Amino acid sequence: MYSIKEMFYSLQGEGAHTGRPAIFLRFSGCNLWSGLEKHRREAICQFCDTDFIGTDGQNGGKFKDATTLADTVSRLWPSNQQNRYVICTGGEPALQLDTELILAFKDLGFEVGIETNGTLPLPKGIDWICVSPKGRSTVVVKQCHELKLVYPQPDAMPDRFTDIDAGVRYLSPKNPYDSDHLIISEQSSTRACIEYCLAHPQWRLCLQTHKILKID
Structure with missing residues (x-):
């Protein structure tokens, strides 16, 4: 059984x-916040x-097995079009994503990506791994295609x-919440990212x- 908050077709x-x-x-649930x-x-x-x-989001629900979920995802892709790509995100998708689901996607011609906090081991077969570490959590995924740090x-x-062995490293400006729920300036976070990237050019904005x- 897979619990899915939502699924939709859009641009990365x-x-x-x-x-x-x-x-x-988008899988339901996360191991770093309720x-x-x-x-x-x-x-x-x-x-x-x-x-x-x-599971109340767009096309969300509980799916009894990997084939059922993969078939539902497949129906969202434009008819007769190739270059199929599914991004498993959350929450924390590694709580639910397994080899059976990855293989079901592959059988339907999908490349499989994941956006994970990196605290849980990942099943084999994922084509693109993006690790985004959070707070004091311990990252166990030490190889990825993309390291994206808020x-x-x-x-x-x-x-x-x-x-962490990453193909590319990104800094993403922190959104307007700090640890005390006070609004902070997005502009200041963006400026901090720019300055860090300029000083450390192995990182990109x-x-x-x-x-x-304003794309969904």
Whole structure:
């Protein structure tokens, strides 16, 4: 049984695949925050802006097996079009994504990507791994195609992750929540990212273009 918050077809808005059409498959649940505001202050990840509770989102639900879920995802892709790509996200998709589901996607011609906090081992067969460390959590995924770090995080500064073998490294400006729920300036976070990237050119600036362009 897979619990899915939502799934939809759109363009990837950030990172190395920016602009690429994809099915976004959002799994319910996370191991770093319950998703409830009353628990945010004590959570390891305190700045998440995503609703990953339950199964009531667009095309969400509970799916009894991998084939059923993969078939449902496939129906969202444009008819008779190739270059199929599904992004497993959350919440934390590694809580549910397994080899059986990956193989079901592959049978339907999908490339499979994942956006993960990196705290859980990943099944084999994933084509694109994006690791986004959060707070004081321990990252166990040490090889990835893309390391995307929300910045600044006092407990997760870039020099903590020099041991991760990543094809490309991105800094993404922190959204307007800090650990005390006070609104902070997005502009200041963006400026901090720019300055860090200029001083450390192994890092690149990552902007959420889907929000800038108001794309779902």
